Amino acid sequence: MARRHKGGHEHHEEHPDERWLLTYADMITLLLALFIVLFAMGDVDPGKSEPLAKSVRDALNGKILPGGQGIAATGGQTDTSKLQQSAPSPSLQEALSTAATTGAMSGKQEQQDLEQIKQRIDSAAADKKLQSKVQTKLTKDGLMIRLMSDDFLFDSGSATLKSGSAPILRRTAQLLRLDGRHAIRVSGHTDDVPVHGQYPSNWELSTARASAVVRALARYRVAPARMEAVGKSYLAPVASNSSASGRSKNRRVEILIPRQAAAPAADSSA
Numbered sequence: 178m179a180r181r182h183k184g185g186h187e188h189h190e191e192h193p194d195e196r197w198l199l200t201y202a203d204m205i206t207l208l209l210a211l212f213i214v215l216f217a218m219g220d221v222d223p224g225k226s227e228p229l230a231k232s233v234r235d236a237l238n239g240k241i242l243p244g245g246q247g248i249a250a251t252g253g254q255t256d257t258s259k260l261q262q263s264a265p266s267p268s269l270q271e272a273l274s275t276a277a278t279t280g281a282m283s284g285k286q287e288q289q290d291l292e293q294i295k296q297r298i299d300s301a302a303a304d305k306k307l308q309s310k311v312q313t314k315l316t317k318d319g320l321m322i323r324l325m326s327d328d329f330l331f332d333s334g335s336a337t338l339k340s341g342s343a344p345i346l347r348r349t350a351q352l353l354r355l356d357g358r359h360a361i362r363v364s365g366h367t368d369d370v371p372v373h374g375q376y377p378s379n380w381e382l383s384t385a386r387a388s389a390v391v392r393a394l395a396r397y398r399v400a401p402a403r404m405e406a407v408g409k410s411y412l413a414p415v416a417s418n419s420s421a422s423g424r425s426k427n428r429r430v431e432i433l434i435p436r437q438a439a440a441p442a443a444d445s446s447a
Contacts, residue, residue: 284438291320291434294352298322301348311345319359319435322349326386326428334372336385338393346390349432350397361394361404362433363387368424369411384408390430 295313302311310329314321324330330342338346353361365383376382387406395401416423 284441287436287438288315288441290356291315291436294356294434295320297352298345298349301345305344307345317436317440319433322432322434324390324430324432325426326430327425330390330430331386334374334376334382336376336382336389338389343393346393347397350394350399353394353399353403353434354397356434357400359403359434359437361399362435363390363394363404363406364413364431364433365390365406365408366413366415366427366429366431367411368414368427369418370424379410380408382408383410386430390432 292315295315298311298313299308302308307329310325312323312325314323324342324345330338332339353359365385365387367379367383369379372379372382376385384406385408387408391401391404391406394404411418411427414423414427415429416426418424418427
């Protein structure tokens with residue numbers, strides 16, 4: 178005899194095997210919808226398709242959608258070179274023109290400023306008869322001031338500045354202070370002959386020499402925050418290390434005043 182629960186209702190257990198019916202019903206519904214869509218696509222009623230095509234033409238001709246004529250004129254073209262393109266608004270054209278002019282003027286003004294610094298350093302070197310020891314050059318990167326080490330900045334193997342370099346360093350610092358807006362990158366360079374004594378290698382020697390020049394410029398009141406010192410050892414030669422004259426040219430300290438704007442097309446070098 179079947180047992181009854183309180184309340185007089187019999188307990189019927191659900192069969193978990195019947196849950197697949199839901200998935201099956203969903204699949205049948207999707208297939209039915211697919212067949213209806215395929216049937217509708219294959220059975221075209223000319224009487225209904227023509228009004229639809231007319232509505233699309235009206236929209237593209239601007240009768241319904243604004244700008245539809247531009248869509249109709251360009252949307253069916255496959256040659257992108259013939260696509261219509263509306264001109265920028267006058268305000269946008271003016272802004273673009275002003276930005277381009279400002280950038281060009283900035284580059285020209287910076288070029289003039291760097292040329293002026295170059296001329297003044299060249300003049301100071303000529304007054305001290307140091308043209309062979311102090312060289313300047315305008316490049317696409319900025320103004321390069323090259324100070325030769327031999328018999329001018331340092332003794333061999335030393336990073337202590339010689340007293341004879343003080344006047345030109347003081348004048349250079351004065352011009353750098355007047356400029357005020359450019360960074361200053363000081364790099365030390367050596368030849369490839371191994372060093373002995375205080376410095377274990379040319380890396381340490383070149384770095385110490387660059388640092389010595391930075392300290393001197395700081396003493397002459399160039400803002401330390403503008404400057405950086407780096408040693409390049411013998412890895413950036415300007416001449417061959419196979420001769421004594423070439424090695425002498427490679428022993429140098431370079432002060433770069435980097436450009437902030439692009440160099441003008443007619444950049445000058447000296």
